[in-house]
Amino acid sequence: MFEPHLPAPVESLNDERLDRAGVTLRLQRDDLIHSEIPGNKWRKLHLNLAAATEAGHSTLLTFGGAFSNHLRAVAAAGRIFGFATIGIVRGEEHLPLNPSLRYCADQGMTLAYLDRTTYRTKRDPAVEAELRRRWGEFFLIPEGGSNPLAVRGCLPIAAGLGGADVICCPVGTGGTLAGLAAGLAGHQRAIGFAVLKPGDFLTAEVEALQRATFGERSGHWRVESRYHFGGYAKSTPALAAFIEDFHTRHGLHLDRVYVAKMLAGVFDLVESGYFPPGTRLAAIITG
């Protein structure tokens, strides 16, 4: 239950769209790393959990929207590794809890709500001080879990993909791309597919995370912001059709918030001739 399954399996994808463009695509199944703390959430959390333990903390506090995979992962990690957890949810309480928040509560997470205006200012020291007054001692993990420890946890993502020229991942808060890109070999580059709209600010976010972690921008990477399909957790008929078609072709059901948008973007770039023939692509199935 505690042990991650590493290295993550890597699968070659047989697909005529790739053949026509003369490129190859391998999928790294980070979604199989841990049964309850999937994919990049395990990579982003494990050094945070070690740091919290080392500093003697017994409580984790973090933030997320009502459908946040990060909140779920922290709730599960708390139960598995013996931390109390507090989840600060954006917006008002809606009862009954949706399945995501129900899962969090079932893992033992205490849920509290922050109105949207205050939520936007949650990085202010005054807001944090108020949380500390209310909840006492805790180890704070930011929204989406993206801090320097998370970035370091993502450094090894591409370690088993030495044969790839371009490595793709989805981008929510940017910690995954920041770490992955910093761990690339010299001949490799990364493309992060923004899943929210507008996504261009994520370039600055990823760069800030790299500066906070390594003191400088690191690796050859960029954010592709054209494949948000309407915005965070939104969808379109085209995205739904892509997911259905991918399942039919490959038997893999893609996560619709992150992974499907990335792969729809990858295939669109492939079919538009963006990658020169011979390009060896890899994509991280983050969850």
Ligand SMILES: *Cc1c(COP(=O)(O)O)cnc(C)c1O
């Ligand atoms: C949280 C999540 C992401 C986003 O990762 P960031 O480091 O926030 O960019 C990507 N994919 C999946 C499946 C996720 O759950």
